[in-house]
Amino acid sequence: MKNPEKIRLSQQQKEEKDWLKWGPYLSERQWGTVREDYSAGGDAWNYFPHDHARSRAFRWGEDGIAGITDRYCNMCFSIGLWNGKDPIIKERLFGLTGPQGNHGEDVKELYYYLENTPSHSYMKYLYKYSQKAYPYNQLIEENQKRNRKELEYELLDTGIFDDNTYFDVSTEYAKGDETDILIKITITNRSNQAAPITLLPQMVMRNHWSFKEMSRKPVISKKGLKSNPFVKIDHPYVGKYNLYFQKAAHLFFTENETNREKLYQDKNDHPYKKDVFNDAVCTNDFSLATKNSSGTKFAPLYQEIISGGESKTFQLRLTEETLESPFSDFDSIFEARQKECELFYNNIAPKASEDQKNILKQAFAGLLWTKQYYNYEVERWLEGDSKTTPPPQQRKNGRNSTWKTLRNHDVLSMPDAWEYPWYAAWDSAFHCASFASIDPEFAKEQLLLFTKEWYMSPNGQIPAYEWNFSDVNPPVQAWATLQIYSTDKKITGEPDIKFLKRMFNKLSLNFNWWVNRLDRNDNNVFQGGFLGLDNIGVFDRSHGVPGGGFLDQVDGTAWMALYSLNMLEMSLRIAEHDDSYEDMATKYFGHFVFIAEALNKMDTDKANVWDDIEGFFYDRLTLPDGQSTTIKIRSIAGMLSLAAVLTIKKSVLDKFPRFKASILWFQKYRAENLKYEVIQQYEADGDLLLSLVPKDRMQKLVTTLLDENEFLSEYGIRSLSKIHEKAYQIKIAGVEYSIDYEPAESTVPLFGGNSNWRGPIWMPMNYLFIQALREYQWYSGNDFLFEYPTGSNKLLNLKQVSDELSKRLIHMFEKDEKGNRAINKNYEKYYQDPHFKDLILFYEYFHGENGRGLGASHQTGWTAMVANLIEQLEQD
Structure with a gap:
């Protein structure tokens, strides 16, 4: 038909x-x-x-x-x-x-x-x-x-x-x-x-x-x-x-x-x-x-x-x-x-339940309804218009004054048409991963827009969001590119190599901006700033470190490792059609190796980013006098190291002898003096697993991820471990800072107090973890088994774990046996009404204990990824 x-x-x-x-x-x-x-x-x-x-x-x-x-x-x-x-x-x-x-x-x-x-x-x-x-x-x-x-x-x-x-x-x-x-x-x-x-x-x-x-x-x-x-x-x-x-x-x-x-x-x-x-x-x-x-x-x-x-x-x-x-x-x-x-x-999902089909349809409907016209020409805005009174002179050195090349005049995917009627670079990338299931061409065009010369800064930075284009959103555009490419290929049967090339060439500029601007010590450990995770730290990471020091961020480093692997994978996919890109695969392979080495090496004179006793990655704070300490917050910022993983099959490696030779060189010469062998268990006639964390650390992190006393909620992965119900405190430059587990709305004023990364569940981060676990499974098969949940004695492989996590996330939106949806926790009486019961809101984030919807009530953009999860489970 x-x-x-x-x-x-x-x-x-x-x-x-x-x-x-x-x-x-x-x-x-x-x-x-x-x-x-x-x-x-x-x-x-x-x-x-x-x-x-x-x-x-x-x-x-x-x-x-x-x-x-x-x-x-x-x-x-x-x-x-x-x-x-x-x-x-x-x-x-x-x-x-x-x-x-x-x-x-x-x-x-x-x-x-x-x-x-x-x-x-x-x-x-x-x-x-x-x-x-x-x-x-x-x-x-x-x-x-x-x-x-x-x-x-x-x-x-x-x-x-x-x-x-x-x-x-x-x-x-x-x-x-x-x-x-x-x-x-x-x-x-x-x-x-x-x-x-x-x-x-x-x-x-x-x-x-x-x-x-x-x-x-x-x-x-x-x-x-x-x-x-x-x-x-x-x-x-x-x-x-x-x-x-x-x-x-x-x-x-x-x-x-x-x-x-x-x-x-x-x-x-x-x-x-x-x-x-x-x-x-x-x-x-x-x-x-x-x-x-x-x-x-x-x-x-x-x-x-x-x-x-x-x-x-x-x-x-x-x-x-x-x-x-x-x-x-x-x-x-x-x-x-x-x-x-x-x-x-x-x-899209013919075998899904009727309730799931309703969730999926409304998720995509919201995604489409929040396509918005967006017009903002910064230079004209700063100068004012010819037929109006000139704006105050102070504005010329104020907000976004360094972005005079930015001229936006397009239909864009917004996070929310009321609370966020403007784009945010990493939000849009996640939106595009969902858009790919229903309109891959629009998804491609959206990502390409952010690399245009009237969006991207001449120095390669991608604008973050209109309140501060210079802020730093996580670099997930390459990840989204691959998601769109794979979905589009599945739908059409044809690989869109031209799209990959166009994105790859522009993202190379952005990658270099990150390397040159956010690795202040040239040691492949990145600072980054707030990186979209708003108030996840004890202080505002986008406004410098108290006492004038600097912060080596695990999430910044993990994002760059993931970026390197995404660019590596793009290089190989393009090289199958244009062998001149094979050398680029080696370049990004090298970047990944150096980043992985830097994050995992055991320093003797500084505080370690990895705590072997506690089995976790922590940000490292270095003060002007050279003294270093780790900030021992167990959050998804440290857990993000799991997301940087890629399996390259032998059949692919065999097509690229120069790239394969580079791998063997790295394996031989780089591993001799390192405690972390980045190229794990690789044999020339087998598949290659590239993981930011070695196997023993990965196992510790996944065990923690699946612990209901820490990160695993009944409705997904929390953004902060529940062990911080007892507040973590640290003194920096004579000032006490603290953070505690807050499963719901923020109680601190950072970023206006309207979002919270100190306990709630965020759909895009959960989606990244689910995709990473599937990638590990693709390499290991059933070699990696984990208790799910930790301590339950119920062993599952990583594909099964990812499916169970997906089900928990979907469950927030589904009706239970009483007809209630977790997202409506505070208003169950209304949503039992026949004229409310099938209406679904796609919130910004969700309560870490009961799944209640929080934040922007219509931020369908990245929360629409619940539709991807429904679709993915059916296709399996």
Whole structure:
């Protein structure tokens, strides 16, 4: 049976049709972002707060609820709602800023990504809207009262969803063609009493004209008869479109421009500003909103009273075509796209349980819904725009001022469309490993973007994230490249060597940046900084070491060892088609050997990184006077050494005699004076295992990893050993520092206090460990057996161990015998409800003891890897 979605992806790849011209690229939060911040001190949250967003034009994008846009965010569609009680219409999601939350920023809404195909031919988004007044002030005030040791105060805690006094607002999109988008909005009253609802399906033209010169201003103008109205959209960048809609009570028009009188007490040049719709609905005065028949912001107004348990559906159609009967084929197109979506996902894991299929589909839906348009040109941002007041001079030496070559103007995979509406380099790499299962071409393009000259710095550094592009994210792009390559080859049957070459050549520059910048002593032990693991240390690793010393980081060194092995593997795969890359395999083999030697050697005059008695790798702190000590924190930073492992089969080695000769040379001459023989158990007629840690240390680390009193939780691998329930303390330069096991939200303010690596479970790190254990199994077969869990007397091989770890992670999302999911631990009552029970959120990280979801509630990006685990178990 033909798969229509795969046909669309093929058409996109061959440039026969542009199915990705329109998609869910509209951000859920543009306010409070760095790119909209023109303050002197870089106070993004307060410079552009939520309260300004309805009245103030954005410079670098737009936002909205359940929205879509063209790939460059010029024409934006989203929904606005009003329940008759709120002080403002609901046209964007609300949440707490970083300073407001007791654990940092946090979206305070209930919404779910239910369906999405890679071509965005069918999409479904569910928003739950209370019939009671939204508690804006209550959420702020209650969270500010709470300290870091208390739970966050969430929307469900306020009681506004009790007694089912809410609407389910389902927004669906189906593409009739690449520029023909059908829109269906279904509002269902979940209470048993009738309730009023106002709906504004909004079309907004992004405001370029207030900031720079345009050839002409876009316009939305009323057309058609009163009984069958539509609007024509004429945009100089996108073209001409028609928006058809069912008969409405009123048609609103205004301009998407800042209300300077309201915000700054300046005089407006005209009254038709961005917030006209809000004021009209909330005051029931439609005179200004209906006075014009054209503008740059438009919405038909629907006012309904919906009976208890009843639904009301609204249809719209955005198309380049001029249609006499725009809704005659509406239902048939929707039905076809829905069936095609179901077929597409059923083929990914056909043997999975129905609950697992639901988890997988929503994981991928969230991944696709968080594809976002992202625009940030640092040099222009620093200088300001030609038609606005120049920003303060202090900014020119402030945040990101050294990144003037960075010019981002693309659709990117975001970690989260509200809490993280910007990319993070290592997040995106993990996202791509998941994207490869459903859209390998998009995954490839995403990774390649980060190596472009308008992303990557001229010195080879990959930008970390917009709050500080110069920070250092772990270098997982090479690992992700191989994941995508392997998945793509499995799907297509063809190796994409061109993709490998393109990534390899650019990543070589980035690898050299790491070697030259982050190995300060040229000893192949790396410093790195915070490396994405935020508060995993006793102090903030990205702001220098207390007392002016330096920190040799096990995780930094492990990441570089993994990077070396990834580049080595890429070299060999390319060399099978282009033998000039065989020498590069030797180069990266050498890098790996030197790094492995450095990490494992036993120093006599300094504190050892490896503690043989405790069987663990610890970071080493060296102070300016030369004194060294190890910081004995048992965390995944030390455990990461397990992740750097590669098996090279004899059949591959035999193809490359020069590379094989180099291995034998290293084995003979390097091993003579070392206690750690990097090339373990290698014989010329066998397979080769390259592991950052020798076999005896690997066995100790895995035993610790699988110990339920240390790292192994019922739901996966914790980020910090449970033995630190008793706090670890160390004095540095006369100051006491400490760390203790915190299985849930952070109780310390490092990195805003909104993430925690001191005990919770993180999906991407667990995924790395699972893949590493499988790699060891590929070499050893059943030679390595471990108690699982440690002390249980139940012996498993490493493939079986990896499967059991996968099951624990998946189990967080699955219903138990009572119908509860661990991720919903604090809200089981609500999620037992038939209208909640199949809705799944993909959190940033998870409670180390009970699996409860923590952090960003919609960070589907890397948590979508649960879908990879479901798929992997089935394929086994």
